[in-house]
Amino acid sequence: MAVREVAVNVLEAEGLIKKFGDKTAIDGIDLRIREGDFTGLLGPNGAGKTTTIKTLTGLVKPTGGRICYYGKDFFSNPKEAKRFIGVVPQQSNVDRDLTAYENLYLHSMLHAIPKSLRKGKIEESLEFAGLQEYRDRQVKTFSGGMKRRLVLVRALLHEPKILFLDEPTVGLDPQIRKNIWGLILRINQQKGMAILLTTHYIEEAEKLCRSVYIIDKGKIIVKGSPDDLKKDMGGYVLEVFLEDRIEEEFFNSKDDALVRLKECGHACKIRQVTLEDVFIKLTGKRINV
């Protein structure tokens, strides 16, 4: 993809707060997504990832803060802003009773795609998702992976400027998961569409996202590119195998780690820092729980 000279902000959120009763789900979140960005939102269960997505897409009204799409306030004209948004929710919300084609047709109506363009766009989507043969089957007969692909292309049908993906591969087989990631990468690279995704699978976020926000307890703890975040941690980890646990020590170079390894006296292993190390160091929690 060509490097853009001036990247335009698609989405800006400032001081976003959402309370449910006296429970604060998100607590002052700031986000900025530019055209073509591929951003990950990482955090343990209950960190506020889904609530953040729901708030940004208009499913949940924030208690405080500001959301702007292309510099315009979301709530002063939600109808206009919603045209820029594509959403793949955590739970597949395709209509089980409708066929794949009907699901896409419904979406094209709701998003006011001109009648003359509908058919062509739907055919294109079915092909992209590899679902042409199943177009006239009711979605209730679909496998998890097929449903997820359908939700994905449905979210793209109206050519949004930003695609929200909430745990798009959760509960899928590794093979199908890879297939979905392939589709998502193509969307970002070929169409230059901005992507904001939440995920548990931290190593995949590490591979795909150009920048990540790590959130915990409704707050952003850190943001940056996966490489920078890892560099900030030192780059190398020495895992010391103690009797009852593994202790991790961080070093700026492999040589420093080697020096420590020699004097340590326990079984040790040197490896490169992963995004998961960053996460655990910052939140004190493992993410894959």
Added chain:
Amino acid sequence: MFNGFQGVLYRELNVFRKRAKKQIVASSLSPLLFLIAFGWGFGDRVAVNGLPYITFLIPGLICMSSLNQSFAIAQELNITRFYFHVFDEFLIAPISHVEIVLGEAAYGIFKGLLSTCLIFAYSVIFGVKLIIGPMFFLAILTHTFLFATLGITVAMLVRDHGDQATVNTFVITPMIFLSGTFFPVDKLPEIFKWLVYVLPLTYSTKVIRATLTGGDVNTLYLMLMLGFAATFFFTALWAVRRVEG
């Protein structure tokens, strides 16, 4: 312009189409049982308000059955909202809440009218002559719109499927039995009369029965029906908005 309205209706009618046979058979059974039990059971030995009982009963069954069908969209909305999250598709789309409410209400009216047609067919079989004029159409449209929008309101306010069943048991079923569908409410003791005149179905039944049997339509009652319809339209709108809270 009305793409949202069309989209919502497209969704509901297509889902309905796939279950149409089952739904029509299911909704035709209970009015038939009432007709056999009360219509044939009493035969023409009983007259109510100067009408043979079966002629009195059929407009009541039209009100009951169309109410049931229009209000039943609440149950369907519940499933789409809580189990399959399909309702989120409507909320995320660039369409207004008015379009969502009107789309769902149109579906409720459609279902109500379908069951009305069914009972008209029964009335032919049972040899009951009814007068179907413009006033009847105005009344039945208002009646089905009113209960469809009440259904939307309830579906948006309840927290789960169980709540929905509670509303049916404690509000809808008593209303159906007390609001003059099977007997004239004026025969009720004073204290009950006060209660039934709070229920919208009482006015629907009186107006619809009058239009079908050639009686005088009480304009005040018709106005009250329109008032209920307007009120429930706004509560439905408010309730949809509240879902995003």
